[in-house]
Amino acid sequence: MIFNLSKTKSIANTFVAELRDQEIQKDSMRFRKNLERVGEFFAYEISKNLAYKSKEVTTPLGLSQCEVLEHQPVLATILRAGLPLQQGLLNIFDQAECCFISAYRKVEKSGDFVIQMDYVSTPDLDGRVLIMADPMLATGQSMVMCCKELMNRYNISELHIVAAIASTEGVMHVRANLPKAKLWLGAIDEEMTSKSYIVPGLGDAGDLAYGEKV
Ligand SMILES: O=P(O)(O)OC[C@H]1O[C@H](OP(=O)(O)OP(=O)(O)O)[C@H](O)[C@@H]1O
């Protein structure tokens, strides 16, 4: 299942347009805020697919039978750029437990890169719905490695992947390696640079949110 926001009429497309805009990107607070708003939008969309239970709520004037989420999903992300996107999801799934993974592209002498994963901090994921959020799905290598690491450790019941912008290659890589994952994407761009940056994409999401890394 692939949900492609750019093919729908939604105010959330404006958030993605602002994320891409090099003038608006100069305001890093707005960049982070727009990632958060994209996270909030996808949380709402994903919530339509989760399980609900009936709950009796006492109001000042009587009793109301309400439909509430049965179980909170677990919200995972990949440092750094994933943090504001995860925060957006957490604004909606406000009692969710969170998982943090550190992974980055380690460039080798040849110019090629491998994904270096250093740190995983997670609650128990057995039988849980996991939402993995990372703004950029470029080659898809970071996403696949991090999800596989968690899937090797736990029996995850359902995997949702959220990205603001994906490349066609990244989507294919995820589909080939995580066939059961549901993809929630802001847009899918066709091209990548020789350094595997998405074109037109938005540039370096981590740097735009938190400053250039040295
Ligand atoms: O699909 P891939 O080719 O694996 O690339 C995507 C990864 O690149 C970005 O992180 P980056 O490595 O730039 O780290 P940062 O968030 O710390 O800047 C992004 O947030 C993903 O984690």
Ligand SMILES: O=c1cc[nH]c(=O)[nH]1
């Ligand atoms: O286009 C890309 C690819 C990887 N990481 C980013 O931040 N942007």
